[in-house]
Amino acid sequence: MQETISFNLNDKPIHLTVDSExxxxxxxxxxxxxxxxxxxxxxxxxxxxxxxxxxxxxxxxQFPVKDVKGKEVITIEGLSKNGKLHPIQxxxxxxxxxxxxxxxxxxxxxACSLLYENPQPTQSEIIQGMNDNLCRCGAHTRIVxxxxxxxxxxxxxxxx
Amino acid sequence: MKENKNIDHxxxxxxxxxxxxxxxxxxxxxxxxTILFLFGDPLVLEAQRRTSExxxxxxxxxxxxxxxxxxxxxxKIEMGQAVIxxxxxxxxxELDVSLSSVDMVMGDTDICPYDRxxxxxxxxxxxxxxxxxxxxxxxxxxxxxxxxxxxISKDRLITKEGIIFDKSQNKNQVTYxxxxxxKIIERHLKEKATLKAVSEFTIIGKPVLRSDSLEKVxxxxxxxxxxxxxxxxxxxxLRPPAHDAKLKNVDTSPAEKIDGVQIVRDGDLIAVxxxxxxxxxxxxxxxxxxxxxxxxxxxxxTIFKHLINAAGEGDIVASGGNLQNGxxxxxxxxxxxxxNSYVAHAPIETHTAVAKIENDKATVWVSTQxxxxxxxxxxxxxxxxxxxxxxxxxxxxxxFGGKNSSNQALEAARLAKxxxxxxxxxxxxxxxxxxxxxxxxxxxxxxxxxxxxGKIALWDYNVYFxxxxxxxxxxxxxxxxxxxxxxxxxxxxxxxxxxxxxxxPAVNTNTFARESHIDxxxxxxxxxxxxxxxxxxxxxxxxxxxxxxxxxxxWTPKKAPGGRGWGIVCVDYLNTYVAAAAEVEVxxxxxxxxxxxxxxxxxxxxxxxxxxxRMQIEGCITMGLGYALTEEIHFKGGEIFDLxxxxxxxxxxxxxxxxxxxxIDNPELAPQGCGEPAITCMGGLIANAIYDATGARLFQLxxxxxxxxxAMKNN
Ligand code: FES
Ligand code: FES
Numbered sequence: 018m019q020e021t022i023s024f025n026l027n028d029k030p031i032h033l034t035v036d037s038e039x040x041x042x043x044x045x046x047x048x049x050x051x052x053x054x055x056x057x058x059x060x061x062x063x064x065x066x067x068x069x070x071x072x073x074x075x076x077x078x079q080f081p082v083k084d085v086k087g088k089e090v091i092t093i094e095g096l097s098k099n100g101k102l103h104p105i106q107x108x109x110x111x112x113x114x115x116x117x118x119x120x121x122x123x124x125x126x127x128a129c130s131l132l133y134e135n136p137q138p139t140q141s142e143i144i145q146g147m148n149d150n151l152c153r154c155g156a157h158t159r160i161v162x163x164x165x166x167x168x169x170x171x172x173x174x175x176x177x
Numbered sequence: 178m179k180e181n182k183n184i185d186h187x188x189x190x191x192x193x194x195x196x197x198x199x200x201x202x203x204x205x206x207x208x209x210x211t212i213l214f215l216f217g218d219p220l221v222l223e224a225q226r227r228t229s230e231x232x233x234x235x236x237x238x239x240x241x242x243x244x245x246x247x248x249x250x251x252x253k254i255e256m257g258q259a260v261i262x263x264x265x266x267x268x269x270x271e272l273d274v275s276l277s278s279v280d281m282v283m284g285d286t287d288i289c290p291y292d293r294x295x296x297x298x299x300x301x302x303x304x305x306x307x308x309x310x311x312x313x314x315x316x317x318x319x320x321x322x323x324x325x326x327x328x329i330s331k332d333r334l335i336t337k338e339g340i341i342f343d344k345s346q347n348k349n350q351v352t353y354x355x356x357x358x359x360k361i362i363e364r365h366l367k368e369k370a371t372l373k374a375v376s377e378f379t380i381i382g383k384p385v386l387r388s389d390s391l392e393k394v395x396x397x398x399x400x401x402x403x404x405x406x407x408x409x410x411x412x413x414x415l416r417p418p419a420h421d422a423k424l425k426n427v428d429t430s431p432a433e434k435i436d437g438v439q440i441v442r443d444g445d446l447i448a449v450x451x452x453x454x455x456x457x458x459x460x461x462x463x464x465x466x467x468x469x470x471x472x473x474x475x476x477x478x479t480i481f482k483h484l485i486n487a488a489g490e491g492d493i494v495a496s497g498g499n500l501q502n503g504x505x506x507x508x509x510x511x512x513x514x515x516x517n518s519y520v521a522h523a524p525i526e527t528h529t530a531v532a533k534i535e536n537d538k539a540t541v542w543v544s545t546q547x548x549x550x551x552x553x554x555x556x557x558x559x560x561x562x563x564x565x566x567x568x569x570x571x572x573x574x575x576x577f578g579g580k581n582s583s584n585q586a587l588e589a590a591r592l593a594k595x596x597x598x599x600x601x602x603x604x605x606x607x608x609x610x611x612x613x614x615x616x617x618x619x620x621x622x623x624x625x626x627x628x629x630x631g632k633i634a635l636w637d638y639n640v641y642f643x644x645x646x647x648x649x650x651x652x653x654x655x656x657x658x659x660x661x662x663x664x665x666x667x668x669x670x671x672x673x674x675x676x677x678x679x680x681x682p683a684v685n686t687n688t689f690a691r692e693s694h695i696d697x698x699x700x701x702x703x704x705x706x707x708x709x710x711x712x713x714x715x716x717x718x719x720x721x722x723x724x725x726x727x728x729x730x731x732w733t734p735k736k737a738p739g740g741r742g743w744g745i746v747c748v749d750y751l752n753t754y755v756a757a758a759a760e761v762e763v764x765x766x767x768x769x770x771x772x773x774x775x776x777x778x779x780x781x782x783x784x785x786x787x788x789x790x791r792m793q794i795e796g797c798i799t800m801g802l803g804y805a806l807t808e809e810i811h812f813k814g815g816e817i818f819d820l821x822x823x824x825x826x827x828x829x830x831x832x833x834x835x836x837x838x839x840x841i842d843n844p845e846l847a848p849q850g851c852g853e854p855a856i857t858c859m860g861g862l863i864a865n866a867i868y869d870a871t872g873a874r875l876f877q878l879x880x881x882x883x884x885x886x887x888a889m890k891n892n
Pocket of ligand 2: 115116117118119120121151152153154155156257525574575
């Protein structure tokens with residue numbers, strides 16, 4: 018059903034008239050041109066399409082756009098503030114926590130959600146929290162280190 | 178010996194070596210100046226490209242801008258392996274510019290030197306020397322030009338970070354940028370420029386972070402699917418339910434009624450297009466089609482028998498001594514068979530392409546490992562002269578050999594021609610699995626023998642359908658033979674669907690078989706597996722990597738099974754030597770394996786970027802857990818059952834062992850490959866460790882909990 022959906026996207030209010038049953042992933046990538054959010058599997062198995070909705074990681078390939086009504090959506094494009102990278106982005110760079118980079122936006126946003134809920138996670142909590150995000154290149158060890166490092170950097174402060 | 182039909186063609190039999198035009202290159206860069214001029218005769222250049230892998234003219238590789246930025250052109254592509262950084266290091270080192278001043282342009286067929294493709298861990302090993310030579314020559318030429326410009330003898334000049342100055346009078350200087358002015362440099366050296374010695378390196382060998390991270394962590398990095406063009410349509414294509422199924426009838430009318438949908442039918446190609454990919458997908462579901470399915474001849478259980486039956490006569494690729502004498506010398510003879518299932522590449526980015534046709538020129542953005550080959554294929558499918566096709570390779574979201582084949586680009590090109598609009602084809606995950614060129618199911622049979630003193634006397638090795646690479650053993654065996662039947666591309670009557678090169682093609686299978694078998698002999702001889710290997714090796718380089726891994730691991734001798742869950746292996750992958758030791762824990766109740774720790778030592782000669790090398794080794798170990806433990810394509814005839822990550826399980830965070838890497842210092846040896854070698858360890862390594870833990874020997878990859886339980890039962 019065509020519907021006008023209003024929500025905050027990367028800190029800016031937005032009104033969209035779309036078929037509200039469509040998945041957020043495609044609305045972001047096609048209608049809004051935000052291509053940082055990736056398609057990897059389309060069935061909520063890989064996490065490449067992860068975005069934040071009210072600071073919580075969701076899989077946008079299975080998340081109808083009608084469900085973001087009135088909410089805050091953050092995509093990878095909206096994570097750095099005033100040209101300053103988010104500590105998790107910084108840590109990914111510092112640790113070379115990526116190879117092809119295709120899983121990276123999803124990894125970073127899932128990590129954001131994880132640290133939002135649990136600002137000082139143990140290593141095994143990080144592994145647990147990231148376990149359903151897939152990376153084929155095998156950047157895992159460095160991703161864990163990067164998240165650990167970012168958590169320390171943020172010192173439990175909730176940097177969104 | 179017959180002609181070898183199993184040559185390791187990473188690309189199967191289609192290797193195009195057609196050169197590309199330089200016209201667009203010149204147009205884009207704007208050529209011609211005083212000391213500098215237009216490119217050489219295109220025909221001569223073409224001829225040169227046909228005969229040699231890389232062009233001789235250093236201008237083909239680099240360009241120095243007025244701003245001092247050095248653009249490096251490479252036909253290689255970046256899919257995660259970080260050659261975007263290590264190639265830049267090689268250029269910066271020889272040209273003597275700062276690393277940060279190098280910009281990489283990769284995989285663009287109009288402006289990059291021809292390249293057969295990015296595979297086989299060849300970028301540093303084979304393109305690297307051409308790039309270094311080009312940079313060294315450019316530097317020498319710039320010094321000559323500087324000598325004329327500054328009117329002093331060139332012997333008085335030295336270079337540093339893009340500046341040439343008078344040794345005795347620092348202020349007397351000129352920059353590369355001032356001399357080159359962004360133009361092509363006409364002058365060339367008469368003799369070959371001398372490369373820097375290892376001792377002179379200041380950039381090569383220094384660990385640096387990858388240069389594409391910033392783009393990749395901010396979502397700015399463009400992959401093929403991120404290309405957006407005005408009026409672009411997304412296509413979803415009707416697919417058969419099984420390989421070799423024939424379309425009986427199709428009704429597209431319900432889909433045609435959907436707003437904004439365009440249907441295209443061109444022979445076998447039936448596509449639904451819409452400006453949004455999800456709406457195209459929705460419309461495709463409305464297309465009703467019936468297919469005739471071919472008779473099912475084989476499935477994932479019967480495949481191994483089928484392959485043995487389908488195998489023709491093999492080729493002897495190595496032999497020495499006499500097998501009968503070897504058997505006579507042996508006090509114990511071993512005969513075993515090793516199997517491995519079909520494995521998918523499964524990059525997280527599916528095969529994707531965007532094609533645009535304007536007048537008689539096509540531009541295609543493709544996630545591919547072989548842009549130059551795609552260019553020829555697109556030209557053929559469109560009926561265009563090849564110089565009218567440009568392939569641009571944005572960042573590639575993982576390849577692992579699976580993107581050597583890039584049919585999505587041909588589909589996009591055809592649809593762009595048929596619709597008159599730019600078209601994007603991005604395969605769904607199910608299409609990605611279905612159309613994968615799987616790592617082939619394969620069989621290895623080994624008969625071997627050892628003497629009373631634990632020396633290998635006999636090695637009779639037969640491999641079917643894995644491929645030749647890595648099949649030859651490197652132990653000190655007097656009587657041996659290696660026979661290879663069928664390559665990784667299969668052949669008529671072998672596989673029910675296409676197969677191809679998968680990260681370190683053939684060598685994962687061959688290493689699993691060989692290193693498992695070595696362990697079996699060691700155990701029977703009652704000798705510690707490390708000691709057994711060292712005892713049967715004369716190759717000092719191999720012994721060194723083995724010892725390095727063992728030492729860091731803290732290996733102490735014990736005959737297997739020793740209940741420790743330890744395993745060790747070694748491998749020669751195209752002259753990169755790797756050894757790895759691991760510790761695993763096996764849950765004897767449910768057959769689950771947790772790999773606790775992997776120590777990996779690698780000798781790849783001169784290391785360009787130690788940080789990048791470690792990252793590749795870690796990636797190999799992590800990815801390799803998958804084919805060792807879970808990855809397996811289930812199928813019946815041409816029907817593929819694993820079409821997403823629910824049933825096809827790849828490595829996860831919770832599987833992670835502690836990974837330690839050792840880079841062996843070997844400045845004597847030119848840089849070898851790094852992207853693939855270490856992954857070849859993983860099958861044998863885990864098999865040997867499982868044996869040490871449980872006393873159960875696994876003969877089939879992947880080593881699933883069921884197979885492990887089964888092996889423990891039979892033990
Ligand atoms: S694309 Fe959404 S989870 Fe894979
Ligand atoms: S970096 Fe390639 S999939 Fe994770």
